[in-house]
Amino acid sequence: MLLTKENITEIIPQQAPFVMVDNLVSADETGFKSTFKVEENNLFLKDGKLQEPALIENIAQTVAAGFGFVDKQAGGKPKIGFIGGISKLNIHALPTLNKTIETTVTHLHQFENIYLIKGENFCDGELLVTCEMKIVVQE
Amino acid sequence: MNREEIISTVKEFLSEEFEVEKSIIEPQANLKETLDLDSLDYVDLVVVIEENFGFKVTGEDFVGVATFDDFYTLVEKKLAEKK
Numbered sequence: 001m002l003l004t005k006e007n008i009t010e011i012i013p014q015q016a017p018f019v020m021v022d023n024l025v026s027a028d029e030t031g032f033k034s035t036f037k038v039e040e041n042n043l044f045l046k047d048g049k050l051q052e053p054a055l056i057e058n059i060a061q062t063v064a065a066g067f068g069f070v071d072k073q074a075g076g077k078p079k080i081g082f083i084g085g086i087s088k089l090n091i092h093a094l095p096t097l098n099k100t101i102e103t104t105v106t107h108l109h110q111f112e113n114i115y116l117i118k119g120e121n122f123c124d125g126e127l128l129v130t131c132e133m134k135i136v137v138q139e
Numbered sequence: 140m141n142r143e144e145i146i147s148t149v150k151e152f153l154s155e156e157f158e159v160e161k162s163i164i165e166p167q168a169n170l171k172e173t174l175d176l177d178s179l180d181y182v183d184l185v186v187v188i189e190e191n192f193g194f195k196v197t198g199e200d201f202v203g204v205a206t207f208d209d210f211y212t213l214v215e216k217k218l219a220e221k222k
Binding site for chain 2: 084085108109110111112114115116134136
């Protein structure tokens with residue numbers, strides 16, 4: 001693990017109860033991977049299922065954790081990023097309580113300080129959400 | 140690919156991607172204003188350029204690109220560099 005539940009909030013700007021990522025599993029030039037367990041106190045838990053906004057936020061926070069980790073490794077401070085746009089969003093399924101989500105972020109393109117990424121999250125191998133996201137990183 | 144082919148290809152993908160009529164893509168028209176590009180849209184422009192021509196562009200490449208004519212010249216130059 002590159003980051004864990006204990007230290008990930010030192011890297012991402014989001015704080016409890018809005019943290020939707022637990023562990024940063026990997027980070028390299030191709031993308032980032034994270035995990036997140038659906039717990040009972042999650043703000044977006046409804047009828048035993050984690051709702052769509054949490055899954056999208058999970059992808060965005062995986063990006064934040066990944067870029068933040070890379071910045072820190074390079075000796076800098078984690079930069080703040082903003083969601084500039086979401087496209088090609090497909091919701092396939094919602095994870096249930098106590099399940100762990102595995103999230104994959106793939107870098108597609110970069111133009112200046114704007115990154116286009118593909119985000120996917122899975123639960124027990126089943127695809128939950130897939131989308132493309134533009135992330136604007138504050139210089 | 141010669142300049143005419145570049146123009147034809149560019150018109151095709153820009154009209155589709157940015158939902159504009161091909162007829163308004165005139166050589167001397169301003170690229171940014173005609174396509175109503177904001178900074179986020181440039182990522183989409185970069186994507187369609189790479190998909191159609193197979194090269195990457197950076198912010199520096201767009202310095203001096205104001206009109207579609209300038210843009211065609213940029214594409215010509217990048218394609219020549221690729222060879």
